Amino acid sequence: MRSKSLLFAFLLLSVFTSAVNAQHPGGSHSSAWSVDKANTWYAKHKWINGANFIPSTAINQLEMWQADTFDPQTIDRELGYAEGIGFDAMRVFLHSVAWKEDPKGFKQRVNRYLAIADKHHIQTIFVFFDDCWNPNAKPGKQPDPKPGIHNSGWMQDPGRPVSTPADFSELKAYVDDILTTFKHDKRILLWDLYNEPGNSNKNFKSAVLLTKVFAWAHTVNPDQPVSSGMWNWDLEDLNKIQFKNSDVITYHCYDSPDSHQKVVQLLKVSGRPVICTEYMARLRNSTFENTMPMLKKERVGAINWGLVSGKTNTIYAWDTPMPDGSEPKVWFHDVFRKDGTPYNTKETDLIKQLNGN
Secondary structure: OOOOOOOOOOHHHHHHHHHHEEEOOOOOOOOOOHHHHHHHHHHOOOOEEEEEEEOOOOOOOOHOOOOOOOOHHHHHHHHHHHHHHOOEEEEEEOHHHHHHOOOHHHHHHHHHHHHHHOOOOOOOEEEEEEEOOOOOOOOOOOOOOOOOOOOOOOOOEEEOOOOOOOHHHHHHHHHHHHHHHOOOOOOOEEEEEEEEEOOOOOHHHHHHHHHHHHHHHHOOOOOOOOEEEEEEOOOHHHHHHHHHHHHEEEOOOOHHHHHHHHHHHHHHOOOOOOEEOOOOEEEOOOOEEEEEEHHOOOOOOOEOOOEEOOOOOOOOOOOOOOOOOOOOOOOOOOOOOOOOOOOOOHHHHHHHHHHHO
């Protein structure tokens, strides 16, 4: 989930110009919501803030959602930590392999998760596809964490080359089933259709699936908005697809606050609501203290990476493994220890203050 944001303003504005032109006569058709509809939706919500969430007992999306390892007790406890500091949104990754193995049971577990989150006054952003970390997800027992290595067991989705009609038909069935089942569910805030398309050196090879998942979602036409977060300004052609097809603008930025604010100002040129669905990497000078107040002032949604330190090992930096598994002096991501103790009470006090708690 690492950002490669380079802040090339002229490139970003080029993306905007090309994408906007594509929505007018002479360009390709997009079924994204109108700007007015998107802003009407956003006005119904107070400032959106929260975290990317996976329970501390799961190393990846499969361990979170498979029947044998689904852990509602931990989910309940840890979403309680989030509620306690005023977080009102969680971004949660699904996985097509877990659905394929047990579509009915998978949806039942999604529904149970939503009931728990709703009890804690938390809405959910669900993520479908993902180009980050390890390919070739397999059902069944998932690997144990590698000591001191960030996201050692996180799985891409689909993670294998997708090129045949059968491949796309299978993935479409998954997206259609989930979206159709939950398209009117008020506990869901937003559908994030594809996390960091083009990552893992896939680059433009992800464009076909990215384009198709937007088309599938627009056909189902859920009550909730759909989006895919821009994350790497070098991937201009993918950014254009994301920008022109998203109902609300989402993005990732792990830059320092001055650079991050420039990204925000450029994205707001779209006239659409803007939500940051990944930020906060302490070693990169992206912190709660220096970034979250800016996002609130700009009325940009703020979803940081990580809630509770656990099997994903996201307290360790992307490229700085600690093979002995000792605790780093400065956590990279995450807010709480497993017992609910904050990593830094100054951070949680600030979050409570920003949320009026």
